[in-house]
Amino acid sequence: MSSEDAREKAPVEPFRVGLLGLGTVGAAFAGLLEERADEIERFNGRRPEICGVLTRTRGDFEEILAEADLLVELIGGIEPAREYLLTAMRSGKDVVSANKQLLSQHGEELFETARQHGVRLRFEAAVAGVVPVVRVLEESLSATPIERVHGIVNGTTNFILTEMDRGSSYAEALAEAQRRGFAEADPSDDVSGRDAAAKMAILARLAFGTPVHLNDVRYEGIEHLHATDLEYARELGLGLKLIGTAERRGGGLSVRVHPAFLYSGHPLASVSGTFNAVTVESEVITEITMSGPGAGGRQTAAAVLGDVVSVMTGGAQPPAAPLALPLIEDVESAFYLHFDVADRPGVLAAITQVLGEAGVSIKSVVQRGMGENARLVMVTHPVLQSSLRTAIDRVAAFEFVRSAPRAIRVIEEEFI
Ligand SMILES: NC(=O)c1ccc[n+]([C@@H]2O[C@H](COP(=O)([O-])OP(=O)(O)OC[C@H]3O[C@@H](n4cnc5c(N)ncnc54)[C@H](OP(=O)(O)O)[C@@H]3O)[C@@H](O)[C@H]2O)c1
Numbered sequence: 001m002s003s004e005d006a007r008e009k010a011p012v013e014p015f016r017v018g019l020l021g022l023g024t025v026g027a028a029f030a031g032l033l034e035e036r037a038d039e040i041e042r043f044n045g046r047r048p049e050i051c052g053v054l055t056r057t058r059g060d061f062e063e064i065l066a067e068a069d070l071l072v073e074l075i076g077g078i079e080p081a082r083e084y085l086l087t088a089m090r091s092g093k094d095v096v097s098a099n100k101q102l103l104s105q106h107g108e109e110l111f112e113t114a115r116q117h118g119v120r121l122r123f124e125a126a127v128a129g130v131v132p133v134v135r136v137l138e139e140s141l142s143a144t145p146i147e148r149v150h151g152i153v154n155g156t157t158n159f160i161l162t163e164m165d166r167g168s169s170y171a172e173a174l175a176e177a178q179r180r181g182f183a184e185a186d187p188s189d190d191v192s193g194r195d196a197a198a199k200m201a202i203l204a205r206l207a208f209g210t211p212v213h214l215n216d217v218r219y220e221g222i223e224h225l226h227a228t229d230l231e232y233a234r235e236l237g238l239g240l241k242l243i244g245t246a247e248r249r250g251g252g253l254s255v256r257v258h259p260a261f262l263y264s265g266h267p268l269a270s271v272s273g274t275f276n277a278v279t280v281e282s283e284v285i286t287e288i289t290m291s292g293p294g295a296g297g298r299q300t301a302a303a304v305l306g307d308v309v310s311v312m313t314g315g316a317q318p319p320a321a322p323l324a325l326p327l328i329e330d331v332e333s334a335f336y337l338h339f340d341v342a343d344r345p346g347v348l349a350a351i352t353q354v355l356g357e358a359g360v361s362i363k364s365v366v367q368r369g370m371g372e373n374a375r376l377v378m379v380t381h382p383v384l385q386s387s388l389r390t391a392i393d394r395v396a397a398f399e400f401v402r403s404a405p406r407a408i409r410v411i412e413e414e415f416i
Contacts, residue, residue, distance in 0.1 A: 015049070016050075017068060017069070017071075018067060018068030018088075019064075021074035022053050022055050024300075027297070028300070029301035032305050033050060033305055046312060065093065069094070070311055072097070073096070073098075074304070078101060089119050094119050094121075095122070098300055098303070099126060103198075107201070107205060115319055120317065123202070123307070124306060128276040131277065133203065137206040141288075145283070146208065146280055146281070148247035149204070150281075152241055152268055153196050153276055154193075154195050154199070155182065155293075156294075158242065164227055165233075165272075167227070170223070170227070191223050196244045197217040197257045198217075203278070225240070238336075239270070241268060242257065248325070249328050254328045260411045261409070271291055277290065332384050333383070335407050336410050337379075337380065337405060337406070338407075339351065340375055340402040341376055341400050343369065343374035355380070358390050362381075388407060392405050
């Protein structure tokens with residue numbers, strides 16, 4: 001056999017994956033990698049295999065790092081996941097993570113380390129479940145100037161809102177989500193909007209190249225929504241969703257999460273149950289919407305394995321240097337307003353006067369009920385949220401107002 005033949009026939013080294021964390025996603029990832037290894041080897045030439053596993057009771061990080069071509073971090077939380085990822089990248093290893101908490105709070109440190117050491121940092125599974133939005137933003141749309149990203153990026157809250165739309169109360173819908181394993185025993189990160197805010201910080205960084213920390217994202221949750229808000233939504237031909245938004249506004253960037261009414265024609269209005277979806281808007285592409293399952297061990301593992309294959313095939317690059325759009329907090333929006341009031345002459349006039357003085361102009365008004373239990377529902381034209389807050393606080397102080405007024409944003413813009 002000539003030395004050339006021997007070289008051709010030499011077995012190709014496996015691609016060694018060090019796995020940190022063997023919980024819901026880690027175990028599913030290990031199983032999926034084994035199932036798919038033949039197929040990945042067939043089109044890629046190298047066979048992925050797990051060279052070591054770290055849990056709280058098993059494995060040694062330094063040994064796994066020394067062996068591995070790439071590390072997959074599926075531990076979650078900040079430490080020790082952060083330290084492990086930084087150490088791996090500093091030793092020249094590519095890394096994959098599904099850790100939205102870490103990326104939304106220490107993203108710049110991680111991106112900068114990846115850039116300095118010329119390694120890949122992949123995190124498709126950290127945002128919007130299985131929906132491949134990270135790759136689409138980084139690769140397919142990398143030449144497209146993006147104006148706005150809207151997302152339903154938390155499956156738990158979308159499930160709760162879907163159940164409320166079918167007539168459940170908030171408490172019943174949350175209990176059902178917990179019974180079916182979609183919500184944690186302590187659901188506060190989901191229902192407060194904080195989980196969605198972490199994902200929007202990561203998405204905003206991708207879409208606009210600007211570092212966005214979780215603390216920069218203003219968020220409101222769904223805990224204060226009432227079944228009646230969804231009833232009105234149906235009547236007005238609107239859907240009610242927890243929407244994350246990252247958009248250019250007047251030379252700056254606004255990133256926020258809040259419940260919002262959407263007109264029924266909006267591509268996110270029909271996304272129901274635990275599904276996630278992201279709409280990317282740009283003058284060039286008009287609008288692209290991607291949707292898919294929001295979570296689940298096996299689904300998340302599929303996104304993680306996709307990242308591993310992308311590194312193996314050289315499809316991913318180290319992160320680009322950041323830009324810096326200023327972050328803007330106070331933005332204009334149309335609002336739905338709900339007031340429980342005593343039904344007396346002059347009530348509507350008093351409220352509209354206060355709103356008018358704050359520059360809030362009313363688009364439509366519906367009045368329901370009689371006596372001490374009347375309800376006024378209004379939809380405003382776009383107004384700065386600070387102006388609206390001032391007006392609402394003044395209305396809340398009227399003695400004829402029976403409970404705290406509710407204000408929910410309405411997304412009514414046509415696509416660009
Ligand atoms: N679950 C989902 O559907 C989902 C969806 C999208 C993204 N994610 C993300 O995926 C990541 C993993 O989530 P998961 O649900 O699989 O978590 P999990 O079930 O709690 O598993 C965590 C794993 O990490 C290990 N671990 C914890 N602390 C450790 C430490 N100090 N040192 C070494 N190992 C440690 C645990 O070890 P032990 O086995 O010894 O306890 C366990 O194997 C998180 O970042 C999460 O946000 C999850």
